[in-house]
Amino acid sequence: MKSFHPPVRTLMGPGPSDVNPRILEALSRPTIGHLDPAFIQMMDETKLLLQHAFKTGNALTMPVSAPGSAGMETVFTNLLERGDKVVICQNGVFGGRMKENVERCGAEAIMVEDAWGSTIDIDKAEQALMITLMQWPLPSFTLRLLRECAPMFRLCVA
Amino acid sequence: MRSDVQALCGLAAKYDCLSIVDAVTSLGGIELEVDEWGIDAIYSGTQKCLSCVPGLSPVSFSGRAARVIRERKTKVQSWFLDLNLVMGYWGSDAKRSYHHTAPVNSLYALHESLLILQEEGLQNAWSRHALNHEALLAGLETLGLKFIVDREFRLPQMNAVAFPESIDDASVRSVLLNDYNLEIGAGLGALAGSVWRIGLMGFASNKSNVLLCVSALGSVLAAQGMPVDVSKAMAAAGAVYTA
Numbered sequence: 001m002k003s004f005h006p007p008v009r010t011l012m013g014p015g016p017s018d019v020n021p022r023i024l025e026a027l028s029r030p031t032i033g034h035l036d037p038a039f040i041q042m043m044d045e046t047k048l049l050l051q052h053a054f055k056t057g058n059a060l061t062m063p064v065s066a067p068g069s070a071g072m073e074t075v076f077t078n079l080l081e082r083g084d085k086v087v088i089c090q091n092g093v094f095g096g097r098m099k100e101n102v103e104r105c106g107a108e109a110i111m112v113e114d115a116w117g118s119t120i121d122i123d124k125a126e127q128a129l130m131i132t133l134m135q136w137p138l139p140s141f142t143l144r145l146l147r148e149c150a151p152m153f154r155l156c157v158a
Numbered sequence: 159m160r161s162d163v164q165a166l167c168g169l170a171a172k173y174d175c176l177s178i179v180d181a182v183t184s185l186g187g188i189e190l191e192v193d194e195w196g197i198d199a200i201y202s203g204t205q206k207c208l209s210c211v212p213g214l215s216p217v218s219f220s221g222r223a224a225r226v227i228r229e230r231k232t233k234v235q236s237w238f239l240d241l242n243l244v245m246g247y248w249g250s251d252a253k254r255s256y257h258h259t260a261p262v263n264s265l266y267a268l269h270e271s272l273l274i275l276q277e278e279g280l281q282n283a284w285s286r287h288a289l290n291h292e293a294l295l296a297g298l299e300t301l302g303l304k305f306i307v308d309r310e311f312r313l314p315q316m317n318a319v320a321f322p323e324s325i326d327d328a329s330v331r332s333v334l335l336n337d338y339n340l341e342i343g344a345g346l347g348a349l350a351g352s353v354w355r356i357g358l359m360g361f362a363s364n365k366s367n368v369l370l371c372v373s374a375l376g377s378v379l380a381a382q383g384m385p386v387d388v389s390k391a392m393a394a395a396g397a398v399y400t401a
Contacts (some may be wrong), residue, residue, distance in 0.1 A: 007339060008339060009335070009339045009340065009341050010338075010339060010340045010341065010362070010367055010370060011341050011357070011362055012340060012341060012342050012343075012356050012357050012358065012362060012367060012371055013341045013342055013343035013355065013356075013357050014183075014206075014316065014343040014346075014355045014357055015182075015183070015203065015205045015206040015212070015357060015359065016205035016206075016211070016212045017205065017206055017207070017209050017357055017359035017360050017361065017362040017363075018209060018360070018361045018362035018367075019209055019210065019211060019361060020209050020270075020271070020274060020360075020361040022270055022274060023209065023210055023211065023267045023270045023271050023274070024211075024267075025270075026266045026267050026269065026270035027211060027263050027264065027266060027267040028263070029263070029266050031262050031263055032262065033262075034256075034259050034260040034262055035254065035255075035256060039260075039262065039265075040254050042265070042266070042269055043248065043260075043265070044250060045269060046265060046268060046269045046272065047248070047250070049269065049272035049273065049275075049276060050216050050218070050272060051218075052272070052275075052276055052280075053185060053186060053208075053216070053272055053275055053276075053280070054181075054185070054190065054192040054200065054216070054218050055190065055191045055192055055193060055194065055280070056192035056193045056218050057193060058192065058193070058218045058219060058220055058221070058224075059221075059224070059249075059250070060218065060219040060223075060224045060227075060241065060245070061216070061217070061218040061219075062216070062217065062244075062245075062248045063204070063214045063215060063216050063217070063265065063268055064201075064214065064215040064216075064217055064239070064244075065214065065258060065260055065261055066213070066214070066215060067203055067204075067205070067212055067213055067214065067215055068182040068201065068202060068203030068204075068205075068215045069215075070215050070239065071182075071201030071202065071203065071215025071216070071217050072180065072201055072215075073236065073239055074201065074215070074217055074239045074241065075178055075199045075200075075201050075217065075219075076178075077234050077235055077236045077239050077240075078219075078227045078230075078234055078239065078240070078241050078242075079176060079178070079199060079223060079226055079227065081230060081231060081232050082232065086178075087175075089166065094180060094182075096347075098180075104235075105235065122162060122165050122166060122169060126169055
């Protein structure tokens, strides 16, 4: 076996995309410890830069140490507890992945399906939310009770 | 495809639910306003419009979502992903103690990619993606390929085109890869075998890639017997830049 030298491709698929040489150069800078004060400072800058990219002031903004699939799982595993309900608007393959995530958290996925390649139908989504809330097991409820229960529901957009 | 995220988040807020948005393809390529749209939780990837190396996932949670996480009655089932623990390392007010070994070098790369985005400016990045998309659109439509998503819902960084049934999907992609070193994406799931997904993301969203794609794909389709006018398609794509 020899060292792996990849062919040079132009990446116009669904990702990964072409990487700016500046970024590859950054990747090759000397490794330091993950608890080194210099590294911690860079982490703080990275959080600020992410807030800029997301256009948010959210303090809880950071990069998960694994690819986008783990980012999805981070969201679901942290926000869901057993018995929660999630309305998932699916118009492509990742809606199915979200359903898997939700069910593995012991929560219930309510799918709102739109044709793959089409946009999410907001009226359908609202109907699903209303129907889900109406199926709350209590025989009657006031608006106030509904609002107390509602945080258990999540609306998920792909 | 682009959905009205702002309206959907408004819907969630109306019913007092948390909203979750998948921004893997959109971050850096198209308008995204986490605070203004009231998005409670969002995740992305580094390898699309940030044009960074794959392997990291930027996430963000609103104050409301952060409170839900803090006030959980049961532990997060994944120790590695448990933000109540992870923030002991990443949180600004935290002791910055060990949780797991962060991918140090990849984080240099992410830092650099975000710096590049800040240097370009978000609005400029979004405009660049839109312009290159228009040029690719002009070229591919002139070749006779149909975009499957309605115009108003298209993501400029992900161009999904249908091709005629007579075309050998795998052969086209293989020739593009082997002869042109150009990778385009196959269709996924229900759209496998009928659609190509052509990305124009981040650093890859540029004029020379658009022109390479139109000329290469045009030539390969012509070789398979599809009646295409490659020079007309190239002119159409080029015209977008001089308009």
